[in-house]
Amino acid sequence: MPYRAPVAEYEFLYKHVVGFDQVAGTDRFSEASSDVVTAILSEGGKLCEEILAPLQRVGDTQPARLENGLVRTSPGFPEAWKAITDGGWVSISGDPQYGGMGLPITLATAVNEMMAAACLSLQIAPLMGQGQIEALEHHASDELKELYLPKLMSGEWTGTMNLTEPQAGSDVGALRTKAEPNGDGTYAISGQKIYISWGDHDVADNICHLVLARLPDGVPGTKGISLFLVPKRIPDENGEPGLANSLKVVSLEHKMGLHGSPTCVMQYENATGWLVGKPHGGMAAMFTMMNNARLGVGGQGIGVAEGAYQHALAYALDRKQGGKGPIADHADVRRMLMTMKADVFAARAIACACAVAIDMETATGHDDWSARAAFLTPIAKAFGSDVGNEVAATGVQVHGGMGFVEETGAAQYARDVRVTTIYEGTNGIQAMDLVARKMMDGGETAARLLDEIEAQAEEVRAKMPELANLAEGVWQASETLRETTEWLTAQTAMQDRFAGAVPYLRAFARVLGGHYHLSAAMADPKGPRAALARFYIERLLPEHIALLAHAQSGADGLYTLSLDELAA
Numbered sequence: 068m069p070y071r072a073p074v075a076e077y078e079f080l081y082k083h084v085v086g087f088d089q090v091a092g093t094d095r096f097s098e099a100s101s102d103v104v105t106a107i108l109s110e111g112g113k114l115c116e117e118i119l120a121p122l123q124r125v126g127d128t129q130p131a132r133l134e135n136g137l138v139r140t141s142p143g144f145p146e147a148w149k150a151i152t153d154g155g156w157v158s159i160s161g162d163p164q165y166g167g168m169g170l171p172i173t174l175a176t177a178v179n180e181m182m183a184a185a186c187l188s189l190q191i192a193p194l195m196g197q198g199q200i201e202a203l204e205h206h207a208s209d210e211l212k213e214l215y216l217p218k219l220m221s222g223e224w225t226g227t228m229n230l231t232e233p234q235a236g237s238d239v240g241a242l243r244t245k246a247e248p249n250g251d252g253t254y255a256i257s258g259q260k261i262y263i264s265w266g267d268h269d270v271a272d273n274i275c276h277l278v279l280a281r282l283p284d285g286v287p288g289t290k291g292i293s294l295f296l297v298p299k300r301i302p303d304e305n306g307e308p309g310l311a312n313s314l315k316v317v318s319l320e321h322k323m324g325l326h327g328s329p330t331c332v333m334q335y336e337n338a339t340g341w342l343v344g345k346p347h348g349g350m351a352a353m354f355t356m357m358n359n360a361r362l363g364v365g366g367q368g369i370g371v372a373e374g375a376y377q378h379a380l381a382y383a384l385d386r387k388q389g390g391k392g393p394i395a396d397h398a399d400v401r402r403m404l405m406t407m408k409a410d411v412f413a414a415r416a417i418a419c420a421c422a423v424a425i426d427m428e429t430a431t432g433h434d435d436w437s438a439r440a441a442f443l444t445p446i447a448k449a450f451g452s453d454v455g456n457e458v459a460a461t462g463v464q465v466h467g468g469m470g471f472v473e474e475t476g477a478a479q480y481a482r483d484v485r486v487t488t489i490y491e492g493t494n495g496i497q498a499m500d501l502v503a504r505k506m507m508d509g510g511e512t513a514a515r516l517l518d519e520i521e522a523q524a525e526e527v528r529a530k531m532p533e534l535a536n537l538a539e540g541v542w543q544a545s546e547t548l549r550e551t552t553e554w555l556t557a558q559t560a561m562q563d564r565f566a567g568a569v570p571y572l573r574a575f576a577r578v579l580g581g582h583y584h585l586s587a588a589m590a591d592p593k594g595p596r597a598a599l600a601r602f603y604i605e606r607l608l609p610e611h612i613a614l615l616a617h618a619q620s621g622a623d624g625l626y627t628l629s630l631d632e633l634a635a
Contacts (some may be wrong), residue, residue: 072112126327152222183370199226266331367456413580
């Protein structure tokens with residue numbers, strides 16, 4: 068069964084679950100009417116089904132390659148990139164002043180997820196471009212904006228993010244890349260960066276690298292880091308790609324998956340760069356891009372989960388065993404398919420709710436929306452990518468022995484999605500961010516979310532008796548989560564928070580998933596939405612109990628074995 072874009076699913080979520088009407092009701096996004104939403108989703112879905120999805124296997128079997136210092140992408144990728152740019156999909160949420168559509172991030176999130184489901188290796192390129200566009204919109208000088216944003220919006224040029232170095236992974240402050248003033252407003256950038264997605268390619272005219280580096284007076288650690296825009300080719304007086312800059316691709320990484328996505332080791336040797344933002348303010352500027360990317364990576368996980376689910380469902384409906392019907396009729400296979408479908412819905416709803424909060428923050432400037440967007444971002448990233456990995460692995464299991472055979476394509480989903488729990492901040496780091504920085508308000512943002520969850524559950528219990536038991540399950544789970552949140556915010560030893568951070572984030576996602584499934588059931592109380600909600604709330608939501616017990620266990624138990632004893 069070929070990939071089918073979940074357009075109707077997104078329309079349902081917007082209308083009944085995540086409150087997209089609030090976004091469309093603002094002056095900032097008043098043009099995002101239901102007709103516009105349907106048109107955007109339909110055209111984006113058509114692009115994914117007809118252009119991108121046929122390249123999924125091509126990128127895996129005929130990967131990007133480095134030839135004479137230049138990267139050649141997989142067959143069909145340049146043509147697909149042209150289709151993406153012709154449709155304006157890179158700039159869907161970009162500022163119209165520079166050629167963007169100016170539409171909500173909520174819509175961009177949906178299109179990006181569909182692209183990820185169709186061909187994740189290719190989808191990474193527009194996602195990187197969107198992140199760079201946002202960073203430049205917020206932090207670049209007017210001169211840089213005027214030159215670079217129209218090219219990035221149109222897709223004539225692409226963008227990358229250069230953080231990681233061989234000796235500095237998650238510890239960005241340990242970077243060694245240097246930036247020396249040239250005396251003319253530019254800087255000479257020297258150093259090596261690794262894991263640079265789409266660091267070189269043949270699909271666009273120029274590549275714009277955002278590079279973290281340290282000025283001569285930069286203090287050690289993250290507070291001494293600045294951000295620079297370093298193009299592959301330096302624009303000439305007409306704004307067109309001119310002389311080659313002093314940078315090169317050292318090699319391409321040999322990866323577990325995402326073979327169609329060129330992941331480069333980049334070397335900068337006195338390359339010309341321009342400062343983005345203030346000196347030593349690089350981390351603030353980069354985090355603008357990374358927050359966009361973190362929601363996007365959660366969407367990548369959800370997209371791959373959707374693709375893997377569709378792939379497994381098609382196999383389960385077609386595969387006969389024992390002289391009877393399809394294996395989809397077997398109880399255990401049905402359990403796997405229901406779990407896949409229920410978790411994809413939950414993760415997608417969380418990502419959409421996060422995007423709505425970002426859009427409402429943009430449209431209103433209200434601190435409550437800003438806090439909610441910040442709080443939901445690590446949950447959307449971690450849970451979305453976890454679900455991607457779990458659903459892809461389950462998809463292999465549904466295929467049985469054939470899932471372990473590459474020609475079926477089931478294993479590719481599992482290989483491609485694996486990195487999503489690692490890049491743009493590992494999921495462990497997302498969880499630590501949630502229980503530390505995002506709890507600096509004493510848990511007020513979390514409490515407001517829980518208040519809404521419980522208010523809805525109480526309304527359902529009072530007005531919809533057919534769903535009362537589901538509402539009770541969600542209400543009880545929310546109360547248990549509230550108690551753990553209060554315990555967590557009372558811990559002054561950060562190690563105790565960090566020890567339970569991952570299970571706490573997972574439990575919060577589980578409860579949010581129950582809340583959104585209940586919302587879906589309210590719109591369809593006697594139909595398949597309610598049936599799926601019942602499966603989730605009765606069978607998956609109870610995981611929160613064990614997760615929250617783990618979250619409150621503290622750090623001491625993690626250190627009862629010495630390092631020598633761990634190795635024994």
